[in-house]
Amino acid sequence: xxxxxxxxxxxxxxxxxxxxxxxxxxxxxxxxxxxxxxxxxxxxxxxxxxxxxxxxxxxxxxxxxxxxxxxxxxxxxxxxxxxxxxxxxxxxxxxxxxxxxxxxxxxxxxxxxxxxxxxxxxxxxxxxxxxxxxxxxxxxxxxxxxxxxxxxxxxxxxxxxxxxxxxxxxxxxxxxxxxxxxxxxxxxxxxxxxxxxxxxxxxxxxxxxxxxxxxxxxxxxxxxxxxxxxxxxxxxxxxxxxxxxxxxxxxxxxxxxxxxxxxxxxxxxxxxxxxxxxxxxxxxxxxxxxxxxxxxxxxxxxxxxxx
Numbered sequence: 001x002x003x004x005x006x007x008x009x010x011x012x013x014x015x016x017x018x019x020x021x022x023x024x025x026x027x028x029x030x031x032x033x034x035x036x037x038x039x040x041x042x043x044x045x046x047x048x049x050x051x052x053x054x055x056x057x058x059x060x061x062x063x064x065x066x067x068x069x070x071x072x073x074x075x076x077x078x079x080x081x082x083x084x085x086x087x088x089x090x091x092x093x094x095x096x097x098x099x100x101x102x103x104x105x106x107x108x109x110x111x112x113x114x115x116x117x118x119x120x121x122x123x124x125x126x127x128x129x130x131x132x133x134x135x136x137x138x139x140x141x142x143x144x145x146x147x148x149x150x151x152x153x154x155x156x157x158x159x160x161x162x163x164x165x166x167x168x169x170x171x172x173x174x175x176x177x178x179x180x181x182x183x184x185x186x187x188x189x190x191x192x193x194x195x196x197x198x199x200x201x202x203x204x205x206x207x208x209x210x211x212x213x214x215x216x217x218x219x220x221x222x223x224x225x226x227x228x229x230x231x232x233x234x235x236x237x238x239x240x241x242x243x244x245x246x247x248x249x250x251x252x253x254x255x256x257x258x259x260x261x262x263x264x265x266x267x268x269x270x271x272x273x274x275x276x277x278x279x280x281x282x283x284x285x286x287x288x289x290x291x292x293x294x295x296x297x298x299x300x301x302x303x304x305x306x307x
Contacts, residue, residue: 002028007115011084015063038113045114048258050082069131070142073260074276079127080262081118096133100126143281146256152288153221160212169193174220176229179246188226190219217250225290234282234294241277245270253285
């Protein structure tokens with residue numbers, strides 16, 4: 001499948017420029033495809049499924065993550081292939097799974113804007129053995145491990161050094177009530193400065209008029225934190241984490257939530273919904289994003305509510 005080919009190529013290269021990724025997607029997508037949408041969905045899927053890091057350290061580069069078998073927290077008998085992959089890695093996993101009596105499952109199709117999902121099922125000891133035979137790592141609760149790597153939004157705000165406004169750059173702000181970007185600089189909001197050449201920088205505008213540089217999604221959630229606005233939550237009855245679609249969780253939090261089920265979030269009624277998320281992981285993700293602890297709010301809280 002074409003997106004498997006893309007990931008194989010990226011794994012072979014190891015890293016590359018954003019322009020090389022755009023060019024490769026354009027070649028594989030076909031003339032009738034909406035290139036911008038396909039590219040956006042692919043980038044999000046590759047990032048959320050712990051396969052590729054994009055815009056590494058604020059640069060215009062991507063890097064493929066090491067291949068590993070990621071155990072799911074809810075069902076220890078299921079693991080998902082994360083990180084990079086090549087036909088050689090896939091063949092090694094097929095042979096190793098057969099040797100240990102595990103199932104090798106491929107799921108996906110050319111209509112999906114993501115590579116094929118590869119799952120291996122078996123008891124944890126056999127899953128670990130499969131990974132060892134294939135020469136890759138096995139992480140029993142990968143989503144939990146990812147949670148330990150999340151830098152909380154409050155910590156990012158505390159460490160950020162204020163900067164001056166960028167003269168000659170256009171500016172817009174994220175309105176927490178309409179959930180959209182609007183022209184102009186608004187106080188206590190996430191804001192985006194853009195140069196005439198397309199370069200973009202994101203900030204949190206504080207009540208003292210300071211501009212704190214932050215990644216885009218972190219800036220939006222930092223603004224929600226200081227304004228006490230709900231952008232995400234958790235339903236314990238269904239073990240689903242959600243965020244409003246217009247304000248996805250910060251990327252590290254998204255990745256941890258997606259790797260609970262080993263699948264991208266689903267769009268449902270204006271929300272991004274992540275299934276099979278245990279309470280302890282939901283709590284870590286939400287608190288790190290500056291949102292209320294999941295047990296502290298009723299499940300019928302609306303998607304957006306001022307506190």
